[in-house]
Amino acid sequence: MEDYPRNLAEFERRFGTEEVCRDYLVQLRWPDGFHCPRCECGKFWPQRIILLQCAACDYQSSVTAGTIFQDTHAPLTLWFRAIWYITSQKNGTSALGLQRILGLGSYRTAWTWLHKLRRAMVRTGRDRLHGRVEVDETFVGGEEDGIFGRRRGDKSLIVIAVEVEGRGLGRVRLRSIPDASAASLHPFVVDSIEPGSTVHTDGWQGYKGLEQKGYACEATVIGKQRKDAIKLLPHVHLVVSLLKRWLLGTHQGAVSRAHLAYYLDEFTFRFNRRTSKSRGKLFYRLVQQAVLTAPAPYDKLLPDRSSASPAISQSLGAT
Ligand SMILES: [Zn+2]
Numbered sequence: 001m002e003d004y005p006r007n008l009a010e011f012e013r014r015f016g017t018e019e020v021c022r023d024y025l026v027q028l029r030w031p032d033g034f035h036c037p038r039c040e041c042g043k044f045w046p047q048r049i050i051l052l053q054c055a056a057c058d059y060q061s062s063v064t065a066g067t068i069f070q071d072t073h074a075p076l077t078l079w080f081r082a083i084w085y086i087t088s089q090k091n092g093t094s095a096l097g098l099q100r101i102l103g104l105g106s107y108r109t110a111w112t113w114l115h116k117l118r119r120a121m122v123r124t125g126r127d128r129l130h131g132r133v134e135v136d137e138t139f140v141g142g143e144e145d146g147i148f149g150r151r152r153g154d155k156s157l158i159v160i161a162v163e164v165e166g167r168g169l170g171r172v173r174l175r176s177i178p179d180a181s182a183a184s185l186h187p188f189v190v191d192s193i194e195p196g197s198t199v200h201t202d203g204w205q206g207y208k209g210l211e212q213k214g215y216a217c218e219a220t221v222i223g224k225q226r227k228d229a230i231k232l233l234p235h236v237h238l239v240v241s242l243l244k245r246w247l248l249g250t251h252q253g254a255v256s257r258a259h260l261a262y263y264l265d266e267f268t269f270r271f272n273r274r275t276s277k278s279r280g281k282l283f284y285r286l287v288q289q290a291v292l293t294a295p296a297p298y299d300k301l302l303p304d305r306s307s308a309s310p311a312i313s314q315s316l317g318a319t
Contacts, residue, residue: 003027004284011084011280018049021076025063026052028284029291037061049076068116070295074109078102082113083290087282090274091250092266108298115301118262120286120293121269129171130194132164134236135201137180140244141257156257158264159185160243161192162235164200171272172239174264182206186213202233243267259301 005011015021026034035042036054043055050063064070069079085101086092093101099110139155159177163170173192177184185206189199195214201207203219210217220232246267247255255263273282 002281002284004278004280005084006278006280008084008088011080011283015077015080015084018076019046021080022046022049022063024080024287025067025069025076025291028288029063029067034061066294067291068120068293068295069290071297079113080287083117083286084283086114086117087286088279090270091246092270094251094254112298112301115259115262116296117286117290118266119296120290121265123289128194129161129163129173129192130197131170132198132200133161133193134164134233135159135161135185135189135193135199135207136233136236136240137177137185137204138240140247140260141253141255156260158260159188160236160239161189162239164235169235169238172268174243174268176261176264180204180206182209186210189213189215200233239271242271246270 005014015024033042034044034052036044036057036059038059039054039057041054041056044052044061045055047053047060051060052063053060062070064072069076072079082098082102085098093114095107095111095114098104098114099107102110104110137157137159139157141155157177157180159175159180161173163172173188175188175192177188182205186209189207189210190213193199193215196216198216198218199207199210200218200220203221207217207219222232243264247253247263251263269282269286273285276282
């Protein structure tokens with residue numbers, strides 16, 4: 001039974017105290033009920049908000065340990081408000097936007113929270129795409145975006161898979177890849193698309209050999225003109241333009257290459273739930289995945305400064 005607030009008024013009425021937020025986390029983390037990891041006893045007493053003390057052996061378990069909320073010093077009510085805000089906004093928010101709306105003292109906290117939550121947006125073992133699926137690669141970022149005053153950086157290559165549902169779009173999967181070789185493209189197809197599906201590509205050699213992996217392949221050879229690609233793989237190109245608009249609009253193009261993969265996860269999370277009637281359901285899903293996702297400490301979120309990982313910018317124009 002999925003239990004979530006339907007709107008802001010319900011959210012505010014419900015999640016006003018640390019205890020209520022704690023109980024919600026317990027419910028989502030242990031849907032069959034909490035049991036003491038030492039003695040299996042199912043009876044416990046809450047201690048200092050986030051601890052559960054076993055009624056039989058006194059063993060203390062932390063509700064937040066091992067989740068993305070681990071070691072947080074902030075109130076759970078504030079985290080819940082952040083998650084509500086992030087999921088109730090159709091396009092999400094930048095770190096600056098989150099800092100302002102929550103009245104957070106530091107930009108770094110807002111930035112860190114957003115990155116922690118992005119890690120919870122990918123569900124492991126989620127269903128693969130199926131049916132008819134368009135696959136293509138594109139570059140994001142690049143030198144021509146210097147007009148935004150960002151540092152110059154190389155473009156990043158990503159691959160996109162989109163379910164085709166008649167003339168409409170189904171679900172998507174995206175991945176940042178080092179190159180367009182079969183060694184990069186095949187694992188993405190296998191991880192993202194169910195065998196037996198029809199994979200529609202532009203005939204690039206990196207896609208050759210997918211038949212042996214159980215896919216029906218359809219290659220449309222595309223000419224030199226970009227408009228041909230848009231005409232022949234229209235679904236994937238529509239998703240690419242939405243992605244670029246989102247990176248530029250919500251994040252002002254300030255996405256570092258080291259973190260691009262997580263932005264792709266957030267885009268995927270939002271896109272695949274774009275028709276969900278209740279934003280509360282996105283809130284529910286993100287809290288649920290947050291308690292099932294391993295912690296990501298701040299120093300692990302930082303890009304490796306020794307490697308070249310300049311901020312990249314997005315352009316709405318060329319792919
Ligand atoms: Zn116990």
